[in-house]
Amino acid sequence: MARDTLDETPIEGRDELVEHLRKGEKPADQFRIGTEHEKFPFRFADLSPVPYEGPDGIGAILSELQALSGWDVIAERGNVIGLADPAGGGAISLEPGGQFELSGAPLETLHQTCVEANGHLAQVREIAKSLGLGFLGLGVAPTWSRDEMPIMPKQRYGIMTRYMPKVGTRGLDMMYRTTTIQVNLDFSDEADMVRKMRVGLALQPIATALFANSPFIDGKANGLRSNRAAIWHDVDLARSGPIPFAFEDGFGYERYTDWAIDVPMYFVKRGDEYIDATGFTFGDFMAGRFAPLPGERPNMGDWVNHLSTLFPEVRLKRFLEMRGADGGPWNRICALPALWVGLLYDTGVLAQAEALIGEFSAEDRRHMWLTVPKEGLSATVGNRTVAAIARDVVALASEGLKRRAKPGSDAPDERGFLTPLEDAAHSGRSPADELIAAYNGPWKGDLTKVFETNAF
Template identity: 60%
Template sequence: MARDQNDPTFIASRDELVGWFEAGCKPVEAFRIGTEHEKFPFRLADHSPVEYDGPAGIRALLEGMQGLLGWEPILEGDHIIGLYDVTGGGAISLEPGGQFELSGAPLETIHQTCSELHAHLAQVREIANPLGLGFLGLGMSPKWTLAETPVMPKGRYDIMTRYMPKVGRYGLDMMYRTSTVQVNLDFSDEADMVRKMRVGLALQPIATALFANSPFTEGKPNGFLSMRSEIWRDTDNARAGMLPFAFDDGFGFEAYVDYALDVPMYFVKRGDRYHDVAGASFRDLIDGKLAQLPGELPTVSDWANHLSTIFPEVRLKRYIEMRGADSGPTGRICALPSFWVGLLYHQPSLDAAWELVKRWSAEEREALRDAVPREGLAARIGNRTVLDVARDALALADAGLEARARMNSFGDDERVHLAPIMRVAQEEKSLAETLLQKFEGPWRRSVEPAFDELAY
């Protein structure tokens, strides 16, 4: 999750919220790529989870990273909970169960994104190895129970932990036991945003199937290829899902504002304190009628923080977040932005992708979303399999990246980074299916080898 925002400007009206989104519009030449990925820290000696405190805990890891990078610490009370690069714009943050997240800087090419990733992992290893720590690339922790999973000292997570069991079966699993990779992309105007949101939502289950990598829970197969994706189906449906209204005539910034105004809030932050307003409406905050904070009016920070607690498959901020993929090995982290940049940053590919999905009904899109976590590439929409659609989408992404013609020092364009998921389509098998075969074969029905084979 993104770090909390800090803009105390007061918001007086709904129109200002619409304007906040409109301010995200950028000329095409200013489009950038921001990649975020999470990973599970674990102890190399016994594959146990890593607590926050202690001489070899998460705090020590963050303090070591601060010394290495010179980034500004993000503090909550006397706890360091992240780091911020004031020059490049990247950040390191903690998810509720200690998942270690890099929110990458806004970059021009996939090559730069991949270089940033490799540099980050090398830096993390430099600090983590002497502490006896490793990092695991899976969409869900394969071994630890919720009770065994540590809790990070962040006030917003305390509020969410209390609220989540009231609104879904899997909210705590989502918070503490899942990891994702996502890419953040720009839009040029409202119409461009609408087209990208619709294509992104329709094809998000395709990305989920291609990147499926969470088949284990508490040491055994859980019955799904992407348990992380299944978890989102029953976490908090008031703030998650496929946003069917995005396909309605007239969808735009105003419609998303109205949606976000009615998604229940978690908290309002004032100074260093998180005020628990879980379940309350942002509309009440605008009107100064919030029962927990009577007379208090919203700031830009409140709006930005509220938007960061809405979890649809594609999320709108001043950019668009693609949120459907499990975390995974290094190459797959680079493959995710490649897939979406190829589809969405090349107008002919974007238009062709819309032609691919525009006849799907809301019911078909929802049924696809429901089927993919268990069935993966074999799930169907109409008379086609996900694998069929994935191959079409990959061909469009490939064409888009070729047309961008952004070369690395070896003369390769960005298509080189699509290779891991091109192989998935060629072999007709996700990484999750490969891991399940290993579990039944050379792993001898143990998940312990995952901590070696899927470690960064």
């Protein structure tokens, strides 16, 4: 999750909010790739989650990592809650249940992305091993109950924890028991943003199926391929989901801004304090109707922070965030940006992806969003399986990466990062299917085995 900002530039009206999004536009030769990935720390001794406090706690991991990396400390009320590269690269932050997140630097190639991910994982693995800890790459904590999850000392998470049960039944599960891989991508102008947003939203269920990696929850398999994606069906639909209005005529920066203005806020940050803003929309704040700060109007930092608390399947800020994938092992960390870069960064392939999604009705898109968490690649749309669609999608991504022709030290281009997705699409088996087979077969229902197979 992004570091909250304190930009105090006053906001005079709606046009400035729209313009903030427009300022994300970049020429194509400046497009970059920013990859985020989360993982669960656990204790090797008893496979329990890791609290913040203590000599082997998450605070200790961050302190050791700061000494190793030299990155700047991000602190809140005396607690180290993250690290930031002073050179303006990546950052490390904590999700509510202690999930460790690397928000990667904006990089030019997927080869650089994979080097970054491997370097980060090597660092945290070195530190964690000395403390008797490991990291688990799954989309949902497989054995820990919600009550067992630790709570990180971040004010915004306290506000969200109190609010979530008021707007859905699974919000606390989302906060404390899920992890994801995301990629942040650029757009050149409003029309390019709209094209990429629509392709991203329509194909997000395909990514969910390919990356499904969370078939276990509460210590057992429950028939789902992605419990993480299913949890999102009942978190807070005022701010999440497949936002069908993005497919309506006239969609662009203004329509997204108007939606965001009407979404209730979580918090307003003033200095080091977080003020509970639940129950008030950003529009209320703009109109001077935010009771905790009578008569005060929002600043640009408030808008940036608010945008970071919206959770659609594709999120618009000054870039686009693809949000449909379960957390997973290192090769999946590299595969997720490979999929979306291949689809979206070549104009010809993007046009082919638009033609592909043009075959889906609004009901088809919703049907995939609803059925893929349970059925995965076996889900059907019309007379086609999601696996069959995934084969077409991955082939398009491969063509896009071929056209980019970005060589690495031992590869002529970036297509090799798609290999695990090609295997899944052609076999019809996601990581979740492999885990379910192991659980019902050689593991004999022993979920402790997943801490061996899916640990970094």
